[in-house]
Amino acid sequence: MAAKAEDASTAAAVGKAVMVVGIDDSEHSFYALQWTLLHFFSPAVRPSESYKLVIVTAKPTPTSVISVASPGAADVLPFVESDLRKISSQVIEKAKDICAAHSVLDVEYEVVEGDARNVLCEAVDKHHAEMLVVGSHGYGAIKRAVLGSVSDYCAHHAHCTVMIVKKPKPKH
Numbered sequence: 001m002a003a004k005a006e007d008a009s010t011a012a013a014v015g016k017a018v019m020v021v022g023i024d025d026s027e028h029s030f031y032a033l034q035w036t037l038l039h040f041f042s043p044a045v046r047p048s049e050s051y052k053l054v055i056v057t058a059k060p061t062p063t064s065v066i067s068v069a070s071p072g073a074a075d076v077l078p079f080v081e082s083d084l085r086k087i088s089s090q091v092i093e094k095a096k097d098i099c100a101a102h103s104v105l106d107v108e109y110e111v112v113e114g115d116a117r118n119v120l121c122e123a124v125d126k127h128h129a130e131m132l133v134v135g136s137h138g139y140g141a142i143k144r145a146v147l148g149s150v151s152d153y154c155a156h157h158a159h160c161t162v163m164i165v166k167k168p169k170p171k172h
Helices: 002-013 027-040 073-101 116-127 141-147 150-157
Strands: 017-023 051-059 107-113 131-136 161-166
Touching: 017 027, 017 116, 027 073, 027 131, 027 161, 051 073, 051 116, 073 107, 107 116, 116 131, 116 150, 131 150, 150 161
Parallel strands: 017 051, 017 131, 051 107, 131 161
Antiparallel strands: none
């Protein structure tokens, strides 16, 4: 853990600002990652090499997915944990593929257990990030109220600039 904090301070020492990109297994977050790579890490921008990229995904805790009080929960928890670990691994592998396709190889990847809202705000603080990028799922007001909006929470609580990337609606 101390090594990662040193990485963030080293990036700052050599003049690189840290940009954290929060991703999950949704097409919206992968779109936000691609958009960010295109607009901040493309060959036209790259000569400045101004950002150190940190990609973070939150892995929910098994108990946040199923109720521990339900019958048989203890038997199911190891399977849920395994599935959550597998999904997080797939998210990071897809992010690595996207970064490689954009020739962005100097990237730090993190899987952190917890609620995405807290995980991303803590990553910003940990890395002293100047910018946090998240995708928008495009939920309406009712879904946002029920599910909670990670982007809205981060916009209000992260100690840096927050960029919310919205995937354009398909034109008919």
